Amino acid sequence: MPGLLVIATLADGALSRSSLELVGGARALDQGLRSGVAAALLGHGSGLGDAAKALHQHGVASVYRVDHPALDVGQSDAYLRAAEQVAHRVSPDVILVSADTVGREVAPRLAHRLKAALVTECVELAAEGAEVVAKRQAYGGRALATYVVRRKPAVLSVKPRVLDAAIPAPVQGTVEDVAVDLEAQPPARVREVIKEKSEVGLEDANIVVGGGRGLGGPDGFAAVQALADVLGAAVGSSRPPADAGWVPISWQIGQTGKTIRPALYIAVGISGATQHVAGMAGSRTIVAINRDPEAPIFGIAHLGIVGDYREVIPPLIAKIKELKGQ
């Protein structure tokens, strides 16, 4: 039986990107552990077939598929029971779960039911001999904690958008359909999913422009949005604007919030609290625009302008348009 089990899910009817990140992480671990990688594919509908194929395409030979209508957006209790039942079937040593909305509820509860070791919100995974070494951020992103998982089984939840997605490595794979017994009336049931505005997905965007408390109010985001539009970028924010209701909470980048790793991140009016930095430090190029030359953001930015965003953004937009030939 494979030692590593990835809990794979669907997003918009196809294999989710975070599943591919887990596969990438699992395969890297398996180079050391050499115990085999399997996936529990949990979902519902026609997309499951292609998702299983995609898992085979990315090097996962054994796919345990659970197809059940209860495995729908946000239905943690269903995913938990399905994962638990597949885990009993497979008896893996290590289970990887994405720490997304559902995964962060499932992983600890799964570990409890399996009496497994638990490390959550991992940002790095490595194998050392037969042991898994996992790193996670602590103290609001100020420190990195290294855990050694000696006991099995272990459940590890992985922060989305931190690990690299698996590269294709097609294998001849199998799909076993697992029948599961799920609750007819789960204790928690999603009644409604309210999507929040974002044209370009924040976590997938190549360029992100973030706004912070320094914008002064929700109106300040007009300038941020205008800059994002001309760059084809997504818009995010640090915590204060989200807390104050200037922007939707799903725009928040940070330890609580989304982790992003775009090629370019422009922080406007953001002081650079470690909590926020923890969510964007992996960006390839970081630009900061802030009135305060002592703002901590300049400690992590590659390029900085000390100035009032109201005076910097308009000419920046104009020059970008000019250079792009618009």
Add this chain to the structure above:
Amino acid sequence: MDVIVCLKQVVDPELPARDFAIDPATRRQVREGRPLVLSTYDENALEVALQLRDRGNVKVTALTIAPQTTVGDAVRLALAMGADEAVVVDDPRSPARPGAEIAAMLASAIRKIGSFDLVLTGCESADWVERVVAPLLAEELAATCVTFVSQVETHDGALVVRRQAEDGVHVVEARLPAVISISSDETNKPRLPKVKDIITAKRKPLQTWSLEDLEPPGDGSMADVDIRDVAIPRRDARCEFIQGDPAEAAGKLAQRLRALKLL
């Protein structure tokens, strides 16, 4: 409805960087001499509990596992904000304990308190940020679990909550008893205690228990993990400041982005 709010006192996360240090012996943050505050989202959890109480027929109990010698301020604040009573489980080692251990101890304490309909916690602690206490508590107490909730309403003996999700909000119906972890939004900004409640807080019931007063954790305890190291990563980025008046600097920045092939 009986609501229990689990509180954790942490070193102020807004501490200046120069005061942040890790003790290599304990592999935890140095606490001595540092200001202690209620963990950020625990205040929001308390606010949600108090809003439920404002609507009527709710008793709020603040529960914390902490060194008794330092937790007084946090308990006083919770009672001054409006909690009806407080329970402190005195544990000098609690700041170093991982979330799984704390969850098991909280469950013992809650069973000793006796009755609960709803347990609220912060969605993550400001220091260790594991996000495990609420889900583990729910398992221990055989309760419904929903995390990262910003608003809680009661409806026909059950709850309707709004959970923050990647792409928006999930409206979730949850049966009682439930353990809900709370995240912040503009509806649950923690209230300031009224001056008169600051004075009367000391008249509210406060129980202090020792670890021996709790049932030891059952055999369901999870295999623990070893923390080998907690290190402060070095940041090597040196920021290049673009000079000139705002318009000039903006122009130069655009050129740099073009040169980096980012436009």
Add this chain to the structure above:
Amino acid sequence: MAVALTDEQRLLQDTVREFAARELLPVAAELDQQARFPADILAKAAALGLMGLTVPEEYGGPGLDLVASVVAQEELARASAGFQTIVSVNNALVCDPIVRWGTDAQKRRYLPDLVAGRRLGCYCLTEPTSGSDAMSLRTVAALEDGEWVLNGTKVFVTSGVEASLCVVYARSENIPGAAGVSAFLVEKSFPGLTVGKVEKKLGIRCSSTAELLFDGCRVPAENMLGARGEGGKIALATLDGGRIGIAAQALGITRACLEESTAYVQQRKQFGRAIAEFQAIQWALADMATRLDAARLLTHRAAALRGAGRPCAKEAAMAKLFASETAMWAAHRAVQLFGGYGYIQDYPVERYFRDAKITEIYEGTSEIQRVVISRRVLAEA
């Protein structure tokens, strides 16, 4: 903090500091520039219990000790001296005399409203021809058909525009000086009372300062505060508490100067280094911090004495004198530390400079404080 606070006082300090950070700091400059009365923030302050801090629980107040009140007021003044003026007058010059001298009916009628923010109080003592020489006041109160009829002019009334309850000192007896004065609780709505000129001031601009005109103002007999002829005694005893409140205001202003200066000098670089590295700058901060602590100790001592019901006229005068002169000195120093930027309205220190000055003047000028103190020194010799 130089003084040890109780656990409750510390929680109070944190709470009021947080309140000031949320509600006052973001708008303090604007309130001053627009000379705008902060009605909405006062309502929030009242909801927390800040408008009648020492009013006993049975009349709706939190029943705090005076030291705690000083701690809270320092936090308010640190954010906005003008805001704290309004709060201080309501607490020390209106609520306090009603608690000490009022009948049960008067307390029940006015204190809950003053605490809850439904009424704002003001204090009418000074007149165009009687400032330091307060007891030469000329406003008269004549008994007519069982009512007191007041005639006269009061000036420099803080919150004169917005207040609905006035503590008014008038001459009810045909005796000169303090013995002829009585105190009255006058509702703004009583006939014959109008608001006259509203002054434009150098500082504490978000509080209104007005002239109140009493022209046949009819006041029911049951609205006399204390006994006939006791007004002088009430005024003086009340001023002790008022002075402690102004000392608290001065502490807040001084602390603002110290905190802003300390932050600025660490940031500002000249001659290749932060100016915080120059000794002259360091010594200025040392002096500011020392004088602030000394002023605070004097203020807390006076508050502790008064709270314990002990005589405190000398100590209150010392606290007010020293704290106000410290605030003015500190603000003057702070503007200098900021250099050119200290003169610019984008930075807060010029406001502290303008706000500090009044603390040396109202509720007894520094000269009067020296008279009070020296009399005690000579009497005790």
